[in-house]
Amino acid sequence: MRSITIGESTFSCQPDETVLETLLRENVQIPNGCRQGLCQACLMRSLDNSPPVSAQAGLKDTLQKQNYFLACVCHPEQDMTIALPNQRGASIEACVIRKQLLTPDIVHLVLEYQTQFNFFAGQFVNLKRPDGLTRSYSIANIPQHENILEFHIRRLPNGQFSSWVYDELEVGTLLTVSEAQGSCHYLPGREEQPLMLVGTGSGLAPLYGIIADALAQNHSGPIHLFHGSRDLNGLYFIDEMRELAAEFDNFHYTACLSGEDIESGHVRGRAHDIALSSIETLSGWRVFLCGHPEMVNQTKRMAFMKGASMGDIYTDAFHVLQVEK
Amino acid sequence: MSDSQESTANQTLYEKLGGEAAVNAAVDIFYRKVLADYRINRFFDNSDMEKQAAKQKAFLTMAFGGPNNYNGTDMRNAHARLVKMGLNSSHFDAVMEHLGATLIELSVPQELIAQAAAIAESTRNDVLGK
Ligand SMILES: Cc1cc2nc3c(=O)[nH]c(=O)nc-3n(C[C@H](O)[C@H](O)[C@H](O)COP(=O)(O)OP(=O)(O)OC[C@H]3O[C@@H](n4cnc5c(N)ncnc54)[C@H](O)[C@@H]3O)c2cc1C
Ligand code: HEM
Ligand code: FES
Numbered sequence: 001m002r003s004i005t006i007g008e009s010t011f012s013c014q015p016d017e018t019v020l021e022t023l024l025r026e027n028v029q030i031p032n033g034c035r036q037g038l039c040q041a042c043l044m045r046s047l048d049n050s051p052p053v054s055a056q057a058g059l060k061d062t063l064q065k066q067n068y069f070l071a072c073v074c075h076p077e078q079d080m081t082i083a084l085p086n087q088r089g090a091s092i093e094a095c096v097i098r099k100q101l102l103t104p105d106i107v108h109l110v111l112e113y114q115t116q117f118n119f120f121a122g123q124f125v126n127l128k129r130p131d132g133l134t135r136s137y138s139i140a141n142i143p144q145h146e147n148i149l150e151f152h153i154r155r156l157p158n159g160q161f162s163s164w165v166y167d168e169l170e171v172g173t174l175l176t177v178s179e180a181q182g183s184c185h186y187l188p189g190r191e192e193q194p195l196m197l198v199g200t201g202s203g204l205a206p207l208y209g210i211i212a213d214a215l216a217q218n219h220s221g222p223i224h225l226f227h228g229s230r231d232l233n234g235l236y237f238i239d240e241m242r243e244l245a246a247e248f249d250n251f252h253y254t255a256c257l258s259g260e261d262i263e264s265g266h267v268r269g270r271a272h273d274i275a276l277s278s279i280e281t282l283s284g285w286r287v288f289l290c291g292h293p294e295m296v297n298q299t300k301r302m303a304f305m306k307g308a309s310m311g312d313i314y315t316d317a318f319h320v321l322q323v324e325k
Numbered sequence: 326m327s328d329s330q331e332s333t334a335n336q337t338l339y340e341k342l343g344g345e346a347a348v349n350a351a352v353d354i355f356y357r358k359v360l361a362d363y364r365i366n367r368f369f370d371n372s373d374m375e376k377q378a379a380k381q382k383a384f385l386t387m388a389f390g391g392p393n394n395y396n397g398t399d400m401r402n403a404h405a406r407l408v409k410m411g412l413n414s415s416h417f418d419a420v421m422e423h424l425g426a427t428l429i430e431l432s433v434p435q436e437l438i439a440q441a442a443a444i445a446e447s448t449r450n451d452v453l454g455k
Contacts, residue, residue, distance in 0.1 A: 035394050038383040040376065057345070058382070060375075300374060305360065309353050310378045 002076040006083065013076050019044070019055075020071035030071060030084070037073035044071045047081045060311055062120075062183035091128070092117055094149060096173045099165075102152060102236040106202055107166055109151045111175060119143060119180035121209025122288075124316065127151075127161075128176035129169075135161040138206035138290065138316060139180065142213045149177065152205035154234070156320065184288060184316040186213040192221045193312075195286050198275045198299055199227050201234040203291020206316050208237065210288055215248055223248075224279070228256040228271025232264060254278075272299040276306060283307030286314070293317035338390035338440050342433060348385045351427050356381045358423040365419045368407050388424060388445040400451035408454040417449055 002013045004022055013022040020042050023030050033041040037057060051069035059068055068085070094111035102108050119125070121142040128134040141150040155166040184206060195214065199207045204227050214223060229235045241253040256271040257264055267274055272295055279285075287303045289296045296317040303313055343350075356378050360366050369377055387393045395403075404412060424445055428438045449455075 034383050036383075036386075036392060038379055038386060040379045058349075058379070301360070304353075304374065305357060310356070310375065 003079045004076065005079075005081040016075075018072055019074040019076060019080070019082065023071065032072055035072040037070045040070060042071040043068055043085055044082050045069070045085060047083055049078050049080060051080070052077050060183050060314075061187050061189075062185055062314065065187060066183070091176050091178050093174050094177045096169060096171050096175065097148070099169065099171060103233045105155050105233040106236055107153045107155070109153055109165060109169075111149045111151075111177065113147050113149065113177065117147070117149075117177075117180075119149075120185035121213040122185035122206040122290075122314075122316070123180040123182045124206070125149070125180055126178035128178070129161070129164065130174070133161055133164075136318075138182075138202075138209070138318075140205040140209045142209060142216060150205075150209075152202040152208075152236070154202040159320075182316060184210075184290065184314040186210045186217070186219075188217045188219075190286070191217075191219050193284065193286050194221045195219070195223045195288065196275060196279060196282065196303070197223070197225045197288040197290075198272050198295075199225075199289075200271060200291035200295050201229050203227075203316075203318060204237060206290045207288060211244070211251070215244075215251065220250065222250050222252065224252045224254070224275070226254045226256060226271040226275040228258060228274075230259040231257065231262060235266070270295075272302070275299075276302055279306075281307045283309075286312045288314045290316040291318055293319050338437060338444075339386075339392070341437055342389050342441070344391070345386075347431070348382055348389060348391065350431060351385050352378060352382045354430055355385060355423055355427040358426060359420070362419055362423065365416050368410060368412065368416065385424075387448075388441045390441070390444055397448075397451040400448050401454055404452045405454060412453060414449070414453065417453060421445060 001015065004011050004013050004019055006023070006028065009028070011022050011026045013019065020030060020032055020035065030044075031041045037055070040059070046067040046069060050067055051074060055069040055074035056064045059070070092113050092115045094113040096109065097112045098108070098110035100108045119139055121139055124136045124138040126134050126136050137151045137153060139149055140152055141148065153162055153165050155162045197207045197210065207225060207227070211223060211225060225241065227235065227241070235255055235257070238255055241255070245251050245253045254274060255266040256269055256274050257266045258268075258270045276299070282303050285308050287308050289299050289303070296315050300313055300315055304310060359369055359381070383393070387395060421442060425438055425442060428441060
């Protein structure tokens with residue numbers, strides 16, 4: 001008999017029982033619907049061993065890689081320690097080692113950590129400052145030997161966390177960093193697939209990491225990045241992107257400005273409009289969308305209608321808490 | 326419901342259509358048609374397209390005569406919210422249209438399309454809460 005550990009409790013899974021059946025029998029509340037591995041309501045994550053492959057059918061590849069599985073079709077092959085998607089693993093501490101303005105509105109923040117930390121470029125973490133205030137930020141670098149995490153943080157007027165980072169946070173401060181989350185990242189395989197990436201403002205952060213990852217893993221298909229902002233304060237890394245495009249034949253970069261009356265050498269228009277109108281069909285493409293939630297949701301639908309398969313669309317909407325007025 | 330779809334050749338409709346792989350091939354095509362159809366797309370709230378697509382997969386698996394645990398009451402409950410929004414027979418017909426067109430696009434033989442359509446059709450009263 002296999003045992004299933006969730007939080008502080010351990011249960012034994014009867015022969016023929018699924019993980020969902022065991023948990024429901026033990027009165028653990030787990031969302032569920034179809035109970036046949038289709039609706040994904042019972043999505044859970046294995047914290048130790050890889051779940052049975054059959055319990056991962058139909059899940060996005062990035063979720064499979066992170067050991068997510070469907071409890072209703074999971075017959076454990078070994079003991080499992082599991083968690084609901086919103087139950088978080090352990091946090092680490094990281095120290096601010098660099099802070100630098102990228103534009104008058106966007107800060108490049110670099111943290112260094114000492115403990116073991118696993119992540120994919122493009123995933124996000126929750127940063128917690130000493131008084132407990134917590135916000136999500138996307139990781140802009142790929143895992144390397146030097147144990148650092150890079151972020152691009154845009155200051156919102158009166159934004160509690162972002163203004164604090166901008167005005168007060170000092171080199172040497174310790175921040176608490178949650179485990180890396182999210183399924184918007186690059187996976188190797190299908191190297192010839194064309195990639196379309198659209199980001200607004202600091203939405204470039206995860207895309208920058210994803211592109212670095214794809215190029216480091218020898219992605220050979222064309223990679224088209226469209227970075228947009230209303231005004232010049234939201235565009236950054238322009239020189240870096242141009243250099244990258246000069247270095248890699250398959251990388252193409254388009255900076256877009258949607259505001260009116262701005263003199264610049266950049267394409268005028270909204271990044272997702274430019275991206276979608278410049279590509280005939282997205283059938284067979286892999287699509288990454290990050291930044292403004294409205295842009296992300298609208299473009300997701302349009303990319304799907306334009307032929308991209310649902311499983312090939314990866315998104316990170318930068319939802320901002322709406323403060324009640 | 327699906328059990329009664331045993332064919333003469335000892336193979337279920339689901340198997341003949343190609344099983345899970347066929348559902349996977351059909352779901353994007355079907356969902357694209359539904360979203361593009363102004364008559365019915367308001368029922369398909371796309372705040373979470375991933376979840377919606379998964380539910381369309383459940384729909385197709387059922388119509389293909391595949392394994393499913395849905396009964397009439399489940400179908401009533403799943404669509405009750407939509408009936409409140411005004412779901413009626415004309416919307417049901419539209420979905421039937423897209424199901425047929427999807428299968429034609431996948432070059433499924435006419436006789437199998439008819440069988441899938443019959444399964445979907447058999448849920449009409451439950452889906453419409455009648
Ligand atoms: C998965 C995820 C990843 C994210 N990644 C990043 C990232 O890499 N970089 C990044 O900069 N942010 C990112 N964000 C957003 C980030 O988590 C914070 O929400 C953001 O920094 C604002 O927090 P704050 O404490 O400064 O603002 P809060 O104190 O939470 O206040 C925000 C206030 O600003 C208002 N507001 C919203 N948008 C605007 C606007 N455009 N102009 C003026 N006011 C506005 C809101 O109504 C609200 O009242 C991400 C969010 C998510 C969910
Ligand atoms: C033709 C027969 C139909 C069948 C067999 C069917 C089957 C299903 C199934 C199995 C689900 C998933 C239920 C769940 O597990 O949550 C579902 C959900 C859904 N169906 Fe249908 N359906 C049919 C017709 C329709 C029609 C006509 C419409 C609207 C035009 C519709 C709209 C929806 C929507 C919007 C959902 C998702 C509901 C939610 O968000 O929870 N369906 N359907
Ligand atoms: S309950 Fe639907 S996938 Fe598990």
